[in-house]
Amino acid sequence: xxxxxxxxxxxxxxxxxxxKANGLFIVEGLKSVSEFINSDYTIDxxxxxxxxxxxxxxxxxxxxxxxxxxxDLTKISALTSPQQVLAIVxxxxxxxxxxxxxxxxxxxxxxxIQDPGxxxxxxxxxxxxxxxxLVCSEDTVDVYNPKVVQATMGSLSRIYVAYFDLHEFLDDxxxxxxxxxxxxxxxxxxxxxxxxxxxxxxxxxxxRPQIISKIQFPITIPRFGEAESLNVAVSASxxxxxxxxxx
Amino acid sequence: xxxxxxxxxxxxxxxxxxxKANGLFIVEGLKSVSEFINSDYTIDxxxxxxxxxxxxxxxxxxxxxxxxxxxDLTKISALTSPQQVLAIVxxxxxxxxxxxxxxxxxxxxxxxIQDPGxxxxxxxxxxxxxxxxLVCSEDTVDVYNPKVVQATMGSLSRIYVAYFDLHEFLDDxxxxxxxxxxxxxxxxxxxxxxxxxxxxxxxxxxxRPQIISKIQFPITIPRFGEAESLNVAVSASxxxxxxxxxx
Numbered sequence: 001x002x003x004x005x006x007x008x009x010x011x012x013x014x015x016x017x018x019x020k021a022n023g024l025f026i027v028e029g030l031k032s033v034s035e036f037i038n039s040d041y042t043i044d045x046x047x048x049x050x051x052x053x054x055x056x057x058x059x060x061x062x063x064x065x066x067x068x069x070x071x072d073l074t075k076i077s078a079l080t081s082p083q084q085v086l087a088i089v090x091x092x093x094x095x096x097x098x099x100x101x102x103x104x105x106x107x108x109x110x111x112x113i114q115d116p117g118x119x120x121x122x123x124x125x126x127x128x129x130x131x132x133x134l135v136c137s138e139d140t141v142d143v144y145n146p147k148v149v150q151a152t153m154g155s156l157s158r159i160y161v162a163y164f165d166l167h168e169f170l171d172d173x174x175x176x177x178x179x180x181x182x183x184x185x186x187x188x189x190x191x192x193x194x195x196x197x198x199x200x201x202x203x204x205x206x207x208r209p210q211i212i213s214k215i216q217f218p219i220t221i222p223r224f225g226e227a228e229s230l231n232v233a234v235s236a237s238x239x240x241x242x243x244x245x246x247x
Numbered sequence: 248x249x250x251x252x253x254x255x256x257x258x259x260x261x262x263x264x265x266x267k268a269n270g271l272f273i274v275e276g277l278k279s280v281s282e283f284i285n286s287d288y289t290i291d292x293x294x295x296x297x298x299x300x301x302x303x304x305x306x307x308x309x310x311x312x313x314x315x316x317x318x319d320l321t322k323i324s325a326l327t328s329p330q331q332v333l334a335i336v337x338x339x340x341x342x343x344x345x346x347x348x349x350x351x352x353x354x355x356x357x358x359x360i361q362d363p364g365x366x367x368x369x370x371x372x373x374x375x376x377x378x379x380x381l382v383c384s385e386d387t388v389d390v391y392n393p394k395v396v397q398a399t400m401g402s403l404s405r406i407y408v409a410y411f412d413l414h415e416f417l418d419d420x421x422x423x424x425x426x427x428x429x430x431x432x433x434x435x436x437x438x439x440x441x442x443x444x445x446x447x448x449x450x451x452x453x454x455r456p457q458i459i460s461k462i463q464f465p466i467t468i469p470r471f472g473e474a475e476s477l478n479v480a481v482s483a484s485x486x487x488x489x490x491x492x493x494x
Contacts, residue, residue, distance in 0.1 A: 031475075117364065121478050130472035155474045188492045224377035224491050227402045228278075231368050234484040237477075241485045242470050245435045 002047065002068050002076070010047075010076040010088065016142045022093045025144035026076075029083040030055055035062070035154035036089055037131055044088040052084045073217040076179075079147035091144060097135060098164055099174045104195050106243055107133040107175075110140050111166055111211050112202035113232060119143070120151020121233040122200070127155035129240035132166055134159060137211075170214035175195055177216045180235050184218030200239075203232055223233045249294065249315045249323070257294075257323040257335065263389045270338045270471035270476040272391035273323075276330040277302055277477055283336055290334040292451070295322055299331045325393035338391060344382060344409055346421045351442050353490055354380040354422075357387050358413060358458050359449035359478060366390070367398020368480040369447070374402035376487035381406060382444075385460075417461035424463045427456055427482050431465030439490045447486075450479055 010026065012018040019025050024044060027036050030052070037043060037059050046056070053065060066165055073082045076092040078209060097107070108126055109143040113119050119141050126134060141148060143161045152159075201207035207215075221230060230238075239243060257273065259265040266272050271291060275284050277299070284290060284306050287325045293303070293312040300312060344354070355373055360366050366388050373381060388395060390408045399406075417424060421442040446462060448454035454462075468477060468485055477485075 032412075041312065067381065090347050107471075121481060124474050125477060125481050127472045127474035128468075128470055132472070153476070158473050186487075209282075219357065221488065222376075222491070223375055225374045225379070226377075226405050227371050227374035229374060229400070230375050231480075233481065234368060234372050237481040237484050240487045241488065244469070 002066060002072050007075050010086070013088070014078050016145065019091065019144050024088050025091055025149065026078065026146055027087045028077060028079055028085070028088050028146070028151055029150075030085055031154075032086050032149070032154040032157075033087045035157040036087060037158035041157060042090040044090055045084060046087045047073065047076065048085045056085070070214070077149065094162060095160070097133060097149065097160070097164075097169075097205055101133065102173055102175050102195065102197070106131045106192075106195065107134065107135060107197045108236065109166060109170070109197050109199045110136040110137060110209050111199060112137050112205070114141050115201070115203055116141050116145050116147035116235040117151050118203065118231065118234065120148040120153075120156075122236045123148075123152040123159050123161065123212060124155040125158050125233065125240055127152075127232050129244050131240055131243070133170055134161045136161065136163050138163050145185045167210055167214070170197070170199075170211065177214055178239075179212065179215035179218050180239060181207065181212070181215070181218045181220055182229070182239055186221040187219050187221050187239065187242050190217070190219050190242070191246060196243075198239055198243070200232055200236055249319050254322050257333070260395055261325050262323040263392065266338065266389070266391050266417075270337055271335050272396065273393055274324065274334045274336050274396055275324060275326055275332070275393070276397075277332055279336045279396070279399075279401040279404075280332050282333060282404040286404035288339060288404060291337055293330045293332060293334045294320065294323065303332070307353065318422060319363065326397065335381045339410060342407070344380060344407070344411075344416075346370060348380065349420055349422050349442070349444070352380065353378045353439075353442065354481065356413060356417070356444050356446045357381060357383040358446060358454050359384050359386050359452070360447070361388050362450055363388050363392050363394035364398050365450065365478065365480040367395040367403075369483045370395075370399040370406050370408065371402040372480065372484045372487055374406050376491050378487055378490070379406055379478070381408045382413065382416055383408065385410050385411050414457055416459070417444070417446075417458065423459055424431075425486075426459065426465050427464035427486060428459070428462070428465045428467055429476070431467040434466050434468050434486065434489050437464070437466050437489070438493060445486055445490070447479055447483055
C-alpha cells in the first residue's frame with residue numbers, strides 16, 4: 001500500500017529542486033534497480049508489483065520494500081510504460097575528483113549538455129568503454145533527472161559524475177586536455193595516450209570560448225558527407241572508441 | 248490563413264496510415280525545410296510565420312507558401328517548441344536499390360529499429376560519414392515519422408532510405424555482408440574494404456536469427472567496462488567511423 005501523500009512526494013522527485021532538497025532520486029525497471037542494489041548507492045525504498053522481489057536478488061532483502069498495485073506504479077512512474085519496480089535512491093555525497101584520480105585514466109568533461117537522452121547515452125557509452133569519470137559544468141542537465149537515469153540503462157550506478165566549475169577544474173589538471181571541435185587534428189591521426197580529459201560541448205553552441213581556451217589538443221571527427229554536425233552522444237562514442245582502440 | 252480542416256489534415260500527417268494514403272509528410276524548422284527545398288524532394292506547401300520566407304532562399308519562391316500566425320503554427324506542429332516554418336513534402340516514389348548501386352559504397356541495413364530518435368540519429372550520422380544508402384526491414388519505424396525527420400536534422404533530404412524484405416534483399420547482394428553483433432571479430436581488427444552492407448538490429452532483440460544467417464562477417468565493438476550493451480545509434484556511429492578511418 002502507498003498513501004496519496006507518498007504518491008505525490010515520489011512524483012515530485014521528477015523536479016530537480018525537490019530531488020536536491022531531499023537528497024533522493026528515482027530509478028525504474030528491474031535491470032536498473034538491480035544494478036543500483038549491487039552498487040555503492042544506498043536504496044531508500046523499493047516499490048514493486050506482485051512477484052517482482054525475488055528477481056531483485058538477495059541484497060534486496062535488507063531494503064525497505066513495499067508492494068503496490070500496477071495502477072499505483074503508473075501513478076508514481078516517470079515512464080510512459082512503467083516497468084514493475086521503482087526505487088527511491090539516495091543522492092551520494094559529493095566526492096572531489098582529485099588529480100590523483102585523473103592520472104592513468106580518461107575523464108569526460110561535459111560543457112552544458114541539455115538533452116537528458118544525450119547525457120544518459122554518454123554515461124552508458126562511457127561505462128562500456130571503461131571511462132569511469134564524468135565532470136560537468138554546473139548548467140549541464142541534472143544527472144538524477146529520471147530521463148537521464150533511464151537512458152544510462154543502469155550504468156549510472158558505476159560511473160562517477162560530478163558538477164564543478166569547469167573553468168577552475170581545467171586549471172592545470174595534470175593530464176592532457178583534448179576537446180571535440182569542428183576544427184582540429186583528425187581523430188584518426190591522434191594518439192590519445194593512456195590518460196587525459198576530453199571536453200564535449202552543448203548540442204547547439206558547442207564548447208564555451210572560456211573553456212575552449214583550456215584545450216591543449218583540439219580534435220575533430222573528419223566529415224565525409226554533407227551533414228552539418230554530429231549528435232553529441234555520437235561524437236562522444238566515436239571519441240571513446242578511438243581512445244580505447246589504441247590502448 | 249489556414250482553415251480548420253487544413254489544420255486537422257496536417258495534424259493527421261503525424262499518423263503513418265494518413266501519410267501513406269496521401270503520400271505526404273511534414274518537415275519543420277528553417278534548416279531542415281531549406282535542405283528539403285534544395286533537394287530532389289518535391290515540396291507541396293510551406294506554412295511560415297512572419298518574415299521567415301526570405302530566409303528560405305530563392306528556390307522557395309516557386310513553391311506554394313502560406314503565411315500563418317504563431318498560434319496556428321503551434322496547432323499544426325509536431326514539436327513541443329514549433330520553429331517558424333513547416334513544410335508539407337511529397338513522399339518520393341520507391342526506387343529500387345540495384346546491385347550496381349551497392350558496388351563501391353557502404354549500405355546500412357536496419358532490422359527492426361523502433362525508436363524514432365535512434366533511427367533519425369543513424370541517418371544524420373550516415374550523412375556525416377558519406378554512407379548514402381539505408382535499407383530497412385518493413386517493421387522498422389517509418390522514416391517519415393515527424394520525430395525521425397526531426398532527429399535527422401535535414402540529412403533525410405540527402406540519404407536514400409527504402410523498406411524491403413531484408414531477407415530477400417540480402418540474398419547474394421554482391422558485396423560483403425557485415426553484422427554488428429555482441430560476438431564477432433573485433434571492429435579494430437577488421438578491414439572493411441571499400442564496399443559492403445552493415446546490418447544493425449533492434450534495440451532490445453538485436454538482429455533476427457534469419458537475418459543473422461545472412462551475415463558473412465560478424466563484427467563486435469570490444470567492451471572495456473561494465474555496460475551490458477551500447478545504444479544502436481552509438482554502435483552505428485562507431486561502425487561508420489571505423490569504415491571511413493581505413494578508406
